[in-house]
Amino acid sequence: MNRSCYIFTxxxxxxxxxxxFPDPFSEVVESYSFSQEGLNQKAFAxxxxxxxxxxxxxxxxxxxxxxxxEVRFEIVTGDGTTDQVTGLTDSRGxxxxxxxxxxxxxxxxxxxxxxxxxxxxxxxxxxxxxxxIRNDWNTITCQPDISIRDMAADSVxxxxxxxxxxxxxxxxxxxxxxxxxxxxxxxxxxxIVEGKDKRLYIGTWDGRLFKSDNNWANWTECTKPWPDHxxxxxxxxxSDNYLWATAYGFGKGLRCSRDGGQTWSTDTIGLQAGEMLWxxxxxxxxxxxxxxxxxxxxxxxxxxxxxxxxxxxxxxxxFYVTDQDELILINQINGISIYKSDDKGETFILKKSIxxxxxxxxxxxxxxxxxxxxxxxxxxxxxxxxDFEHYDTFWMNxxxxxxxxxxxxxxxxxxxxxxRVHYYNNPQP
Amino acid sequence: MGFSDFHGxxxxxxxxxKTGSLTGIFFRYEVTPVFSVGxxxxxxxxxxxxxxxxxxxxxxxxxxxxxxxxxxxxxVYYTQIKERWDYEFLRVPLYLTLSTPTRLQLSISAGVFxxxxxSHDYTGPAPLPYQxxxxxMYPVYGDSNTPKHDNGIWYxxxxxxxxxxxxxxxxxxxxxxGHKSFVAYGAGRTGVSELVFGMAYTGLFRSGxxxxxxxxxxxxxxxxxxxxPKAGMGVSWIRKSARPGAYGPKxxxxxxxxxxxxxxxxxxxxxxxxxxxxxYQLQDSTASFYRHAMADYPLYQAETxxxxxxxxxxxxxxxxxxxxxxxxxxxxxxxxxNLNARVTxxxxxxxxxxYGYSRRRIDVYDDIEGQVKNFELxxxxxAGVEIPMGNGHYLDLGIRYSLGMxxxxxxxxxxxxxxxxxxxxxxxxxxxxxLGLTFPLIRQK
Numbered sequence: 104m105n106r107s108c109y110i111f112t113x114x115x116x117x118x119x120x121x122x123x124f125p126d127p128f129s130e131v132v133e134s135y136s137f138s139q140e141g142l143n144q145k146a147f148a149x150x151x152x153x154x155x156x157x158x159x160x161x162x163x164x165x166x167x168x169x170x171x172x173e174v175r176f177e178i179v180t181g182d183g184t185t186d187q188v189t190g191l192t193d194s195r196g197x198x199x200x201x202x203x204x205x206x207x208x209x210x211x212x213x214x215x216x217x218x219x220x221x222x223x224x225x226x227x228x229x230x231x232x233x234x235x236i237r238n239d240w241n242t243i244t245c246q247p248d249i250s251i252r253d254m255a256a257d258s259v260x261x262x263x264x265x266x267x268x269x270x271x272x273x274x275x276x277x278x279x280x281x282x283x284x285x286x287x288x289x290x291x292x293x294x295i296v297e298g299k300d301k302r303l304y305i306g307t308w309d310g311r312l313f314k315s316d317n318n319w320a321n322w323t324e325c326t327k328p329w330p331d332h333x334x335x336x337x338x339x340x341x342s343d344n345y346l347w348a349t350a351y352g353f354g355k356g357l358r359c360s361r362d363g364g365q366t367w368s369t370d371t372i373g374l375q376a377g378e379m380l381w382x383x384x385x386x387x388x389x390x391x392x393x394x395x396x397x398x399x400x401x402x403x404x405x406x407x408x409x410x411x412x413x414x415x416x417x418x419x420x421x422f423y424v425t426d427q428d429e430l431i432l433i434n435q436i437n438g439i440s441i442y443k444s445d446d447k448g449e450t451f452i453l454k455k456s457i458x459x460x461x462x463x464x465x466x467x468x469x470x471x472x473x474x475x476x477x478x479x480x481x482x483x484x485x486x487x488x489x490d491f492e493h494y495d496t497f498w499m500n501x502x503x504x505x506x507x508x509x510x511x512x513x514x515x516x517x518x519x520x521x522x523r524v525h526y527y528n529n530p531q532p
Numbered sequence: 533m534g535f536s537d538f539h540g541x542x543x544x545x546x547x548x549x550k551t552g553s554l555t556g557i558f559f560r561y562e563v564t565p566v567f568s569v570g571x572x573x574x575x576x577x578x579x580x581x582x583x584x585x586x587x588x589x590x591x592x593x594x595x596x597x598x599x600x601x602x603x604x605x606x607x608v609y610y611t612q613i614k615e616r617w618d619y620e621f622l623r624v625p626l627y628l629t630l631s632t633p634t635r636l637q638l639s640i641s642a643g644v645f646x647x648x649x650x651s652h653d654y655t656g657p658a659p660l661p662y663q664x665x666x667x668x669m670y671p672v673y674g675d676s677n678t679p680k681h682d683n684g685i686w687y688x689x690x691x692x693x694x695x696x697x698x699x700x701x702x703x704x705x706x707x708x709x710g711h712k713s714f715v716a717y718g719a720g721r722t723g724v725s726e727l728v729f730g731m732a733y734t735g736l737f738r739s740g741x742x743x744x745x746x747x748x749x750x751x752x753x754x755x756x757x758x759x760x761p762k763a764g765m766g767v768s769w770i771r772k773s774a775r776p777g778a779y780g781p782k783x784x785x786x787x788x789x790x791x792x793x794x795x796x797x798x799x800x801x802x803x804x805x806x807x808x809x810x811x812y813q814l815q816d817s818t819a820s821f822y823r824h825a826m827a828d829y830p831l832y833q834a835e836t837x838x839x840x841x842x843x844x845x846x847x848x849x850x851x852x853x854x855x856x857x858x859x860x861x862x863x864x865x866x867x868x869x870n871l872n873a874r875v876t877x878x879x880x881x882x883x884x885x886x887y888g889y890s891r892r893r894i895d896v897y898d899d900i901e902g903q904v905k906n907f908e909l910x911x912x913x914x915a916g917v918e919i920p921m922g923n924g925h926y927l928d929l930g931i932r933y934s935l936g937m938x939x940x941x942x943x944x945x946x947x948x949x950x951x952x953x954x955x956x957x958x959x960x961x962x963x964x965x966x967l968g969l970t971f972p973l974i975r976q977k
Contacts, residue, residue: 124876126612127546127585127897134890163890217889225889 134163137217137228140199143245145279148234149206156230157199158215160192168196171220176200181211181234204234209242235279238530240498244523247272247281251517251524254467255295255303256510260318263509266292269308278513279526287322289313293335298344302363306338306348314364325364329355337380341391345407349380357393359407373410374401381464384424386447392430394422396464400432402448416442416451421465425476431469431491435462439480443491455494459483460501461519467505472512473531479506479516500525533727536578537872539709539901540720546897547720550579550616554726556623561737565633566757566973570641571626575650578724579618580715585894586612616655617715619678619722623647625686625708630791632759632971637700640789640805641688645708648681682722684710687805687843689789690728698735704728707843707871723871755972760790760804760928762968768810768840770940770958775824778816779958782837784809786932786964788844798852802862806844807871808934810962813837814877821896822875822903823941825954830884836877836896840904840940840960842868846912858918858926866934868908868960873901903942908960910936918970926970936960 141156156176162169172192176185182205190198204211215228235241243249247267256263263274265281269291273284291308298304304325305313310333312325328336328348336350346360348367356371357380379396386392391403393410398418401410421433430444432451438458442451459482468479477497478486484499485506502518503525509515512529534554538547556574563569627643690704710722768784788806795801814836819827822838848864879894916930936959943956 124546124897125895126583127544128612128895129585129892130894131890131892134888136888137886226884226886228886 131164135169135217135225136161136163137226139215139228139230141202141230143231143233145233145235145243145245145277146204147277148204148208148236150234151201151203152232155199155201156213156215157197158192158217158228160196160217162196168192168194169220170194170196172196172198173218173220173222174198175216175218176202177214177216178205179212179214179229181205181208181232183211183213183234185213202230202232204232206234209233209235210244233279235277235526235528238528241279241526241528242523243279243526248279248515248524248526249517249521251281251507251515253293253295254507254509254515255297256508257297257301257319258510258512259301261510262319263511264295264303264319265507266295269293271305274509278509278511278528287319289322294338296338296340298340299342300344302344304338304340304346304364306336308335309333310336310350312338312346312364325360326367328358328360328367337396339380339383341383341385343385343389345385347380347383347393347407349378351379370403370407370410372408373403373412375399375412382422384422386424386428388428388447390447392422392424392448394419398434400448413448415448416440416453421468423469425491429491433465433468433478433480439483441478441486441491441494454492455486457483457486463504463519465505467507470506470508470514472508472529475531477506477508477514479503481505481519485514485516498527534576534578534724535726536580537707537723537725538580538582538715538720538899539723540713540715540899544898545582545584547899548581548583550581552577552579552724554728558730558732560629560732566630568629568631569627570629570643571624574623574625575620576623576724576726577618577620578722579616580720580722581614581616584613618653618655619714620650620652621647621682622650623708627686627688629688630759630789633973634971635694637692638759638761638789639688639690639692641686641690641706642805643686644683645686646681646683647710649678652678678714679712682710682712682714684708684721689805692732694734695731698733698738700732700734702728702730702732704730709871755924756794757973758792758794758800759971759973760792760802760968761788761971762790762806762928762930762966763787764932764964764966766932766962766964768812768960768962770812771935771961772957772959773824774953774955774957775816778814778818778824778955780813780815782811782813782839784811784962784964786844786962786966790846790968792850792970800850800852802848802850802864803846806846808842808844808868808962808964810840810842810960811838812958814875819951820954821877821879821898822900823955823958825951827951829950830881832879832881832894834877834879834896836875836879838875838900839872840870841872842870842908844868848912848914852918856920860914860916860918860930862912862914864912866910866912868910868936870901870904870906870908873899873904875900903944904940905938905942908936908938908940910934910938910960916966921969924972928966928968928970930966930968932964932966934960934962934964 138159141154144152146152158174160172175189184203185200187200192198211232211234213230217225233243250267251265253266265272271284271287272281292305293308294306296304303315303319313322315322336348339347348358356369358367359370360367381396382394384392391407393401400415401412403410416434419432419434423431432442437456441455443454444451461482463481470477476488481504485497486494487497488494503516504519505517507515514527516525534552535549554576558572560568560570625645627641629639629641631637631639686708688706692700692702694700706726708724714722765785767781769781786808790804793801816824817831819825821836846866848862850862852858852860875898877896879896881892883890912934914932918926918928921927940958
């Protein structure tokens, strides 16, 4: 009996102790990659997108493009329609449909739901498109629009150029169409300015300067403002077609080219060291006003060779001169204040004060279309005026940052956080 | 022979048991027929083999407009990184032994050891067959700075039988765990289960008036000290979970030798040395294979089993009732020393995005000793009956319920900071039905 119990004990111990398991192993039993075609297209609301949208499925496990995968196209936002609601992938693993945008809203989303041939759900692929409403504001979150930083427009020829991520784009037929401009052989453009003589100048991130004389078709390289300077500089052009430039760095000063960028002279007398160009204007009598990044306002009566700092409302962010030699100064006193001088800068009179949601510098913020002026106040929106005496709020947006205008008077307003831009399709001819 | 048993903080992949050899000579001094002190000089070889998770590799995805052809890539291939560490030790243990004074003698021992390494070797992974994938095959752990010596703890249980007056043959099972970090860049300690067969010469320094072990005649009416070899089967589970529905019980078992010291005819103190397998099952959507946890990354749909092996040292008060067939109740504390912790089973995970979909099946085999606490203190309660078998022996049929007092998991796994809703408070519980025999050893004068 005792021996039996010992044997029983040993067998029991062995039974509980011994068990074999398979080696650790990880196997991908199903794996697909999805690719999309036709993303982020734009069209007028209620119209078909130019290109169909497509989904392509690749099966990693079987090393093939699987036919017969079911894809269902479902409209998520916007009231658009698709020509095909459900489709099967073809022998190239591809299935697509045409998408007609809905008539409401800007951002419209369609989802492609992917199922196996046996009907098991596998993934959802979103497609985004923007439907533009004519003669109204439109918001867009897609590239390249949200990265447009500078723009030059010729209202006569209707050509608009834009700088997007250091690349030149040309506006297409519709105001929201932007296409790369490989025919303009300029790399790393940073700043684009236009003279009264319709010459266009482009300054680059590496310190070079280009100009075009004939409808921006042919481009030639100008003399660099600083031969040894290989970084960007601030560039402006005055109504007399003089080019003005300043660059960061000791002793660089203010440089001026009076011959379309062929030669440059240093015109620093009277300016504080390190003054960087922000705005520069010539009055009809030849007086020049220079507004610096350091918020100083100086004037020159000898064609820009010597400068004198003038007394003006402090801390100006923007300076502008009308065709009637009215000086407009926008500073950061009492929120944002707009002053006007009718006596060539002798006195400035406060015309308007507003309180924006935040403060920053003001770049392309004053635009004229016909007899109307539009002032983009960062952190507030757009003020409209005809005479700089009376103002009305044209559009409010507390995140507004900068405003550009194309050759047809359409606005493009950027935001502080660079997530989206707003187009205004200007109904005025 | 010995069977290696890695102890460490690696919870990815399998540490495979490797067989090694063992030779040696031992010396044991019997203080009493029950109690003795022993030492030994032995030579042992131990091998530790790690297998990472094997998987099939697929060629990279290509797009139709890419210039190269998919034919350039080979078809899927299988890879699993295997590494092996081999050691040879000269080892000297020192241990205390409790033995039954019977002809077929059952002994249990516990003690410490020191060891000196005589040689060591490392074998890394084989290179991949494809040149462009060479960089993706690398050792998981690589070679280590091997210490020159080690020390640790030692447990043993043996059966011996006298061939004649001075020779006994032995069969012994024992378990040793090192203290220093040896394997894989210090990721783990050595451990080994050994099965030993040998002979003992018992005539050395033998005292003439020592009672022979096999000549003890127990008093059937009342014995002061009794030995109880017991084995049992039962279930184990976890308690104090924040998500109890994710866990389930699993079958367990226990085996041990208890020593009972009788205070009087009713009360006894019970202690001894036992081995118990505990654990639990997990069926959950979780970020971990062995507990419920959430994460921002895709979760596993896991169906796994956690096995936890413990050496158990109880200290119980036993109250006995009855005269012939006796019933008893017992209760007290136990100390548990974790020997092994392992999670095995199946898991599946899905990764879904707008760019792709993948579904992966996993055969889980992870050694999780580093994630389970080495020591556990708990309550142990029991009840049973003792049926007289004659000659002072009793058949013991009982049930024993144990509850761990401490949290089971260390929460030291890599990436624990990325887990949320992690079940960190789980504790052991087990219920075992046990069958044993009671041997009376020393009579009441």
